[in-house]
Amino acid sequence: MIIAYISVFYILTNSLVRCDAEFNYNSLLCGQNCIDKIDGLSQFNWLFNIILPVFVIIFGSLFLLVRVLWTRREMQQNLRNWSKNSRMIIQLLSVSIVYTIVWMPLSVLSLISTFRKKSVSQDAENFFYFCVYLCEMLVPVIGLISWPELTRRIRSHFRTNSVTSLSLGIYSTN
DSSP states (O other), X not given: OHHHHHHHHHHHHHHHSOOOOOOOTTSXXXXXXXXXXXXXXXXXXXXXXXXXHHHHHHHHHHHHHHHHHHHHHHTTTOOTTHHHHHHHHXXXXXXHHHHHHHHHHHHHHHHHHHHSOOOOOHHHHHHHHHHTXXXXXXXXXXXXXXXXXXHHHHHHHHHHHHHHHHHHTOSOOO
16 A cells, blocks of 8 residues: 555656756755645655654554563563574664664654744755665665674684684784
């Protein structure tokens, strides 16, 4: 439903809203979208298609974490499965923390500027717009770091290389 909604929304708005797009390659994101030139449509797009999903993801992740911890507390006897769950919790928590740290400042600034009609510093806003791309770059790294087989291989590779280097006399104390 979400994919259908987003597809229909952007197809309709891009086909119904006509404007002459002027690309300015010296400005942020090459200028404004046609949707952004209509205040009500721009606010609706920003609040319901960008900010609302951010808050749903953040609070959903926190709710899931609390639920898993509560279930663990109730099922205190089965500690063997806890090691599997703890890895999942660490991965979920790390992705949630990165997502929150990256998206929360831009979300709060945009909500302040939307409802108070008070513009914040343009440099700060531009900085937070580009910080959002950190989320897409860091989440795969977090996934790889929390992959147990990969971390075991990397550790064994470094241990083997350091033992080989020590036995060859590379690390001498001359």
